Amino acid sequence: MAAMHEEQVLVVPRAVFESVGHFQGFLGNAAAYLPVLLDPRNTSYRPRAAVEEDPSFKQLIPYCVLAVRDAGGTPRYFAYTRGGGQGDARLRAKRSVGIGGHVSIVDGLHGDDASYEAGMRRELAEEVEIGTAWKGRIVGLINDETTPVGSVHLGIVHLLDLELPQVAAREAELVDGGFATLAELLADRDRFETWSQITLDALAAGQLA
Numbered sequence: 500m501a502a503m504h505e506e507q508v509l510v511v512p513r514a515v516f517e518s519v520g521h522f523q524g525f526l527g528n529a530a531a532y533l534p535v536l537l538d539p540r541n542t543s544y545r546p547r548a549a550v551e552e553d554p555s556f557k558q559l560i561p562y563c564v565l566a567v568r569d570a571g572g573t574p575r576y577f578a579y580t581r582g583g584g585q586g587d588a589r590l591r592a593k594r595s596v597g598i599g600g601h602v603s604i605v606d607g608l609h610g611d612d613a614s615y616e617a618g619m620r621r622e623l624a625e626e627v628e629i630g631t632a633w634k635g636r637i638v639g640l641i642n643d644e645t646t647p648v649g650s651v652h653l654g655i656v657h658l659l660d661l662e663l664p665q666v667a668a669r670e671a672e673l674v675d676g677g678f679a680t681l682a683e684l685l686a687d688r689d690r691f692e693t694w695s696q697i698t699l700d701a702l703a704a705g706q707l708a
Contacts, residue, residue: 505546505547505548506546506547506601506603507544507545507546507547507603507604508544508545508546508547508550508558508601508602508603508604509542509543509544509558509559509601509602509603509604509606509610509614509615509618510542510543510544510545510550510556510557510558510559511535511536511541511542511543511556511557511559511653512541512555512556512557513554513555513556513557514555515535515536515541516532516535516536516557516642516653518535519531519532519535519536520532521642522640522642523642523643523644523645524641524642524643524697524700524701525639525640525641525656525697525698525700525701525706526639526640526641526642527638527639527701527706527707527708528639529637529638529639529640529655529656532640533612533637533655536559536653536655537559537610537611537612537615538611539609539610539611542559542610542611543610544603544604544610547601550651551651552651553651554650554651556651557651557652557653558601558651558652558653559602559615559653559655560599560600560601560602560652560653560654560655561599561600561602561615561618561619561622561623561654561655561657562597562598562599562641562654562655562656562657562694562698563597563598563599563619563623563635563656563657563658563659564576564577564596564597564598564638564656564657564658564659564698564707565577565598565627565629565633565659565661565666566658566659566660566661567660567661567662567663567664567678573680574680574681575664575678575679575680576596576678576679576680576681576684576702577596577598577627577664577666577676577677577678578594578595578596578676578677578678578679578684578691578695579594579595579668579673579674579675579676579677580592580593580594580595580673580674580675581593581594581595581672581673581692582671582672582673582674593690593691593692593695594687594690594691594692594695595691595692595694595695596684596691596695596698596699597654597656597694597695597698598622598623598626598627599619599622599623599626599654599657600622600625600626601618601622602614602615602617602618602619602622603618603621605621606618606621615655619657624669625669625670626668626669626670626673627666627667627668627669627673627676628666628667628668628669629659629661629665629666630663630665630666630667631661631662631663631664631665632661632662633659633660633661633662634659634660635657635658635659635660636657636658637655637656637657638656638657638658638707638708639656639701639706639707640653640654640655640656641653641654641656641694641697641698642654643693643694643697645693646693648693649693649694654694656698656707658707664678666678681699681702681703684699685699685703
């Protein structure tokens with residue numbers, strides 16, 4: 500019987516990440532890290548099942564926050580709930596403000612910044628349909644060693660500024676999607692996954708600029 504295809508995901512050794520500087524939570528200075536994290540001499544593609552349980556590697560995860568300003572200039576952020584059958588069982592039924600997922604070998608063999616960008620856009624297009632123009636930029640990194648999920652992942656946070664609030668879920672497991680103010684999201688903070696809590700706190704502190 501032929502072996503089933505196993506997803507190969509982009510990783511860097513934890514030692515490489517820590518060589519630039521270990522941190523916990525949100526860090527706004529991504530510029531110091533990205534040339535190292537996306538250097539093909541440091542990256543590799545490895546079986547997802549293996550690295551999900553191996554904290555000696557960090558899986559690089561694009562984490563896109565979608566924002567739009569209302570008529571009064573107040574920013575509103577897209578949030579949704581991960582359905583009961585979606586992705587990592589450790590994240591199911593949690594609220595989230597991040598869209599994204601793993602960069603895969605299908606996104607580019609070199610494991611460089613072009614491969615990463617392709618993976619970010621593929622994951623974004625798979626999960627949501629954005630029906631308006633947008634501009635995106637990397638605003639920071641998330642590292643969370645307090646959970647099993649966080650210990651094997653490193654989030655690269657993108658802020659996408661949309662012209663209009665036109666976003667619809669493409670995946671059935673992304674439910675209850677819509678835009679809300681930061682105050683509204685913070686009032687519901689306990690229902691959010693850890694990375695989203697870190698993101699909301701960074702927004703509240705003015706760190707996502």
